[in-house]
Amino acid sequence: MDEAVRAELTRLRESIDNIDAAVVHMLAERFKATQQVGRLKAEHRLPPADPERERRQIARLRELAVSARLDPVFAEKFLNFIIAEVIRHHEAIAGDSGRPGN
Numbered sequence: 001m002d003e004a005v006r007a008e009l010t011r012l013r014e015s016i017d018n019i020d021a022a023v024v025h026m027l028a029e030r031f032k033a034t035q036q037v038g039r040l041k042a043e044h045r046l047p048p049a050d051p052e053r054e055r056r057q058i059a060r061l062r063e064l065a066v067s068a069r070l071d072p073v074f075a076e077k078f079l080n081f082i083i084a085e086v087i088r089h090h091e092a093i094a095g096d097s098g099r100p101g102n
């Protein structure tokens with residue numbers, strides 16, 4: 001590979017690695033918050049999913065994506081993927097808190 005091409009590829013990949021690290025840290029913080037929401041919901045016998053809240057988040061994220069020149073369809077799919085995992089966690093928390101000893 002041409003030396004200049006290799007250098008450019010390395011520079012871009014370093015940036016990608018930093019962004020991926022930031023994404024992991026941001027997701028970890030988001031899941032910390034959603035776990036607390038899950039515990040709060042379980043304590044107060046609230047349902048794991050809140051479709052109205054999700055609808056507002058998706059509409060907001062799609063708008064943000066458009067202004068950031070990111071594909072809004074992709075943004076919606078990505079958020080739905082994360083929310084599905086969060087709901088799974090909330091269902092597990094609700095199940096556990098319903099067991100004797102919890």
Ligand SMILES: C=C(O[C@@H]1C=C(C(=O)O)C=C[C@H]1O)C(=O)O
Nearest residue numbers: 034037048049050053054083086
């Ligand atoms: C975190 C919550 O629970 C669920 C997960 C959501 C999310 O990950 O953003 C949004 C709505 C709920 O379906 C919440 O109700 O705020």
